[in-house]
Amino acid sequence: MIKEFIGIAIVFLFLTGLSAAAENACVGCHASVGATKGIINDWKESKHALNNVTCDKCHEAAQGDKDAISHNGFLITTTPSPKDCANCHSTQVSQFNAGKHSISWSKMTAAARYKAIPNEKMRESMCEGCHSIGKIYADDSAGKCDSCHTRHLFSKEEARQPEACETCHMGLDHEQIEYYKKSKHGMIQETNRTSARAPGCITCHMDEGTHDVSQGTTIGTVSQGAFISNKSSGNDYVKDSNGIAMRAITQEQFDTNRNKMLSICARCHSRNFAQNVLENADEIKVQADKKVGEGIIIIEGLNKDGLLDPMPENRPANPVTGNKLTITGQQTYTNTSGIEAEFFGMFKYALIHSWKGAYHMNPDYSHWYGWAQINLDLEKIKSQNRTLRRIAELENAQKTTEKGTKATPGFGTELAVLGIMVSLLLVMKRRS
Numbered sequence: 001m002i003k004e005f006i007g008i009a010i011v012f013l014f015l016t017g018l019s020a021a022a023e024n025a026c027v028g029c030h031a032s033v034g035a036t037k038g039i040i041n042d043w044k045e046s047k048h049a050l051n052n053v054t055c056d057k058c059h060e061a062a063q064g065d066k067d068a069i070s071h072n073g074f075l076i077t078t079t080p081s082p083k084d085c086a087n088c089h090s091t092q093v094s095q096f097n098a099g100k101h102s103i104s105w106s107k108m109t110a111a112a113r114y115k116a117i118p119n120e121k122m123r124e125s126m127c128e129g130c131h132s133i134g135k136i137y138a139d140d141s142a143g144k145c146d147s148c149h150t151r152h153l154f155s156k157e158e159a160r161q162p163e164a165c166e167t168c169h170m171g172l173d174h175e176q177i178e179y180y181k182k183s184k185h186g187m188i189q190e191t192n193r194t195s196a197r198a199p200g201c202i203t204c205h206m207d208e209g210t211h212d213v214s215q216g217t218t219i220g221t222v223s224q225g226a227f228i229s230n231k232s233s234g235n236d237y238v239k240d241s242n243g244i245a246m247r248a249i250t251q252e253q254f255d256t257n258r259n260k261m262l263s264i265c266a267r268c269h270s271r272n273f274a275q276n277v278l279e280n281a282d283e284i285k286v287q288a289d290k291k292v293g294e295g296i297i298i299i300e301g302l303n304k305d306g307l308l309d310p311m312p313e314n315r316p317a318n319p320v321t322g323n324k325l326t327i328t329g330q331q332t333y334t335n336t337s338g339i340e341a342e343f344f345g346m347f348k349y350a351l352i353h354s355w356k357g358a359y360h361m362n363p364d365y366s367h368w369y370g371w372a373q374i375n376l377d378l379e380k381i382k383s384q385n386r387t388l389r390r391i392a393e394l395e396n397a398q399k400t401t402e403k404g405t406k407a408t409p410g411f412g413t414e415l416a417v418l419g420i421m422v423s424l425l426l427v428m429k430r431r432s
């Protein structure tokens, strides 16, 4: 018994001695040799430094860890994971895991557009630069926590600013930062820099500091959004036969999440006012989806009649769906046809702006970049459809005439030439 106690005590002393050595060694050496100076400075400013959370607390690795490297007498990892953070912040880690940020890596790798990029080096600086928020680490935990509170300051104040979200929530297919910044909410934040009077992104999406950003989203969720599975709103034919365009949610899920969001609006607005705003956005989504549905029907028709140029079977295969027609969710922007390329812009950019703009109270994105552009794109699709069909008609007509003349191949011309020669001879004879 006593022997065992001494044994444990020795192991304990040995271990604490070792980590005390690491605590001092990491910061000590890095500071003295001037290695990673910026990191040391950031860390010194952080709450972690204040609480003696030294480099080793996150970076130390165990023997056998897949990502362990030996470093000046220590086993370390260069990529601490959420599992390391969870030792001290298990609440944030499990909330994060409940929200869609945590699935962003696997959603990305399943996408045809990801697979279609020529190589790993390019993918790393493209899709992965944003979808790393759900990065999967060597220990299988998911989530890059420094996506919002950058290393090594790890500040919650920084993460609270809308700018913390902007590197990723920007661009043609999800311009939330611009919808927001140019809305009345964004204007008030920008002019007053106070999140008390007007909401910032986190007021609506990380209520009470939750790390589950999926709370309160309904049919206005990521990517192409969702449709209510047990209610016909007429927009569900845009749902993707290949799986990743629109999600299905039930009316019950819709009500729970909508009530959650409205409870936030109702801190500043009347509930009726806010409910009306969100219902308008729902309506814009349904109507815009329907418009895009018209484009889908046209392209499917051309495919059925063999009129896409080139036809899917005559192009390099889509990395996920193969040689069949693939529009919406798994459509790629390479190896496509002109009319499908037109559709891509309507579906991926204009459609998105129309309703994501509306959910973020931005009339301009909703109308000019959104609804107006969808309608213009649809006109172009209709016009290309007519052109393709007219060309096909002309080609068919030509084939039919060719068939008619082919019955006496070359004979007509020969006869004509003969006729002319005979009449020429007659004329010459008469003259002489």
Ligand code: HEC
Pocket: 022, 025, 026, 027, 029, 030, 033, 035, 036, 055, 056, 059, 060, 071, 072, 074, 076, 077, 078
């Ligand atoms: C004897 C000095 C020394 C000690 C002790 C030391 N480091 Fe380093 N470390 C360095 C230097 C110098 C570099 C910079 C190497 C470079 O620029 O490529 C470095 C680089 C690193 C890197 C980046 C490695 C890479 O491949 O990208 C990490 C992470 C790191 N140190 C963490 C730690 C941790 C954690 C500890 C304590 C357990 C520690 N260091 C202890 C000197 C030291």
Ligand code: HEC
Pocket: 026, 027, 030, 036, 039, 040, 043, 048, 053, 054, 055, 056, 057, 058, 059, 078, 079, 080, 081, 144, 146, 151, 152, 154
């Ligand atoms: C609170 C946890 C934490 C602490 C404490 C911490 N790091 Fe890190 N460190 C991280 C995370 C997280 C990453 C990024 C992981 C990734 O890329 O997925 C990182 C990355 C790094 C990198 C590689 C990336 C780069 O920018 O070069 C170096 C070097 C590094 N840390 C050094 C240090 C040093 C030195 C200390 C102590 C002064 C330290 N870290 C303290 C969490 C921590």
Ligand code: HEC
Pocket: 047, 048, 051, 053, 057, 058, 080, 081, 082, 084, 085, 086, 087, 088, 089, 145, 146, 149, 154, 155, 156, 157
């Ligand atoms: C050894 C325990 C420990 C580990 C591991 C750890 N932290 Fe911390 N962290 C703390 C302590 C202690 C505080 C200060 C808490 C306070 O001030 O109430 C803190 C505070 C924070 C804060 C709030 C800072 C602020 O501005 O108030 C953030 C953000 C944070 N940690 C992120 C992380 C992330 C991300 C990781 C993993 C990469 C991590 N921490 C790993 C102990 C840890």
Ligand code: HEC
Pocket: 100, 101, 102, 103, 104, 105, 107, 108, 129, 130, 131, 132, 133, 147, 148, 159, 164, 165, 166, 167, 168, 169, 201, 202, 205, 206, 213, 214, 215, 217, 220, 221, 222
């Ligand atoms: C490093 C990139 C990155 C940063 C930074 C980032 N996000 Fe995201 N966010 C994503 C990606 C990628 C998704 C899509 C996840 C999925 O479904 O695959 C996403 C999805 C979301 C969703 C949709 C949730 C749902 O259920 O529909 C919300 C809301 C969100 N983010 C809010 C925020 C807020 C607020 C911030 C800033 C505090 C932020 N994000 C910062 C990349 C990021």
Ligand code: HEC
Pocket: 082, 085, 086, 089, 092, 093, 096, 101, 133, 143, 144, 145, 146, 147, 148, 149, 156, 157, 159, 160, 202, 206, 208, 209, 210, 211
């Ligand atoms: C989408 C952006 C985003 C990501 C990703 C993120 N955080 Fe945060 N985090 C925040 C914001 C915003 C706050 C401040 C919330 C508040 O107090 O209103 C915060 C606060 C914290 C705090 C301080 C909590 C407190 O009450 O003082 C800790 C600890 C923390 N985060 C840990 C983590 C860990 C661990 C991860 C990775 C699993 C992570 N965060 C990923 C945005 C993010």
Ligand code: HEC
Pocket: 162, 165, 169, 176, 177, 178, 180, 181, 185, 199, 200, 201, 202, 203, 204, 205, 216, 217, 218, 219, 220, 221, 222, 223, 258, 261, 278, 355, 356, 359, 360
């Ligand atoms: C006033 C509240 C509010 C603010 C502020 C806000 N959002 Fe939203 N956000 C919403 C609503 C409402 C939805 C749609 C929810 C639904 O599905 O019913 C939404 C949806 C989203 C989605 C899912 C796709 C979409 O756009 O519909 C993302 C991602 C998102 N917001 C990110 C952000 C980011 C990043 C910011 C800050 C730049 C932000 N939001 C600011 C209320 C807000």
Ligand code: HEC
Pocket: 100, 103, 104, 107, 108, 111, 112, 113, 114, 126, 127, 128, 129, 130, 131, 167, 168, 169, 170, 171, 173, 174, 221, 222, 223, 224, 244, 356
């Ligand atoms: C600028 C950062 C950024 C880049 C680059 C980026 N994404 Fe995204 N992606 C996001 C954000 C943010 C969301 C969620 C917001 C939304 O949809 O409104 C998202 C959503 C998605 C979704 C939908 C996820 C779901 O849960 O349904 C898929 C799939 C996706 N991206 C794949 C990719 C692929 C593949 C690439 C590269 C070809 C890529 N993304 C490039 C930021 C980015």
Ligand code: HEC
Pocket: 184, 185, 188, 195, 196, 197, 198, 199, 203, 204, 261, 262, 264, 265, 266, 267, 268, 269, 274, 275, 277, 278, 361
């Ligand atoms: C923190 C307080 C706050 C929250 C939360 C908030 N708002 Fe606002 N909102 C304001 C303020 C202040 C204005 C500016 C009023 C004005 O234009 O005079 C505003 C303006 C608006 C406007 C445009 C101006 C108008 O009167 O038409 C709309 C639309 C709107 N909010 C909808 C919402 C919705 C929907 C939610 C919830 C998803 C929400 N707000 C959440 C404070 C808030």
